[in-house]
Amino acid sequence: DIQLTQSPSFLSASVEDRVTITCRASLGFSSYLAWYQQKPGKAPKLLIYGASTLQSGVPSRFSGSGSGTEFTLTISSLQPEDSATYYCQQVHSYPLTFGGGTKVEIK
Amino acid sequence: EVQLVESGGGLVQPGGSLRLSCVVSGITFSDHYMDWVRQAPGKGLEWVGRSRNKAYSYSTEYAAPVKGRFSFSRDESKNLVYLQMNSLKTEDTAVYYCVAGYSDRWGVDVSDIWGQGTMIIVSS
Secondary structure, three states: OOOEEEEOOEEEEOOOOOEEEEEEEEEEEOOOEEEEEEOOOOOOEEEEEOOOEEOOOOOOOEEEEEEEEEEEEEEOOOOHHHOEEEEEEEOOOOOOEEOOOEEEEEO | OOEEEEEOOEEEOOOOOEEEEEEEEOOOHHHOEEEEEEEOOOOOEEEEEEEOOHHHOOOEEEOOOOOOOEEEEEEHHHOEEEEEEOOOOHHHOEEEEEEEEEEOOOOOEEEEEEOOOEEEEEOO
16 A cells, blocks of 8 residues: 655644645655645545646645655645645555645644 | 535444445536545545446445445436445544546546535444
């Protein structure tokens, strides 16, 4: 199974800060990685798929990059509505797996 | 409107069974794979399994913790997906989400439609 390790598990940043979340995989693969945003009490929302493709309707301040064993989600200018928990998911091989999550707090 | 609506959650005793339903609207049911993802209280997301689309005969994959206990099925006539859960354990307590997705032209999964989730509590 491919294990995904997200870091940090928690971060606190100010509005308009640039924020980067890392997802490291136990085995390398190309672009089969997605990023989700989840707010309390809500279903996750797809932000990025194929490691770097922005889902329709998602603000352009979100971007994804990476391949192999290291992937990143970047928020170029943090906004108050970005307070949430973010998860990566590999869709390269079964069983599909999620990272442990990164909770983003607005200072 | 594209929508997934789960139902069937509730309280069940350890060892019991429960069937969740997910009704799909606004998309071509047979063209999409359907995943189930769960989230235990205060915990992260856990993939439960997948029912592939019709082109793959709705074949299935399961996560190890549920293999042999959970099974998926579909009713095309009703645009319904079912998650049959047997031999339930306390550790199955979670919110269960159904998720619809497709593979893009490069074969990358796009899991873009999520239901609101339904809560299962396994407790005596």
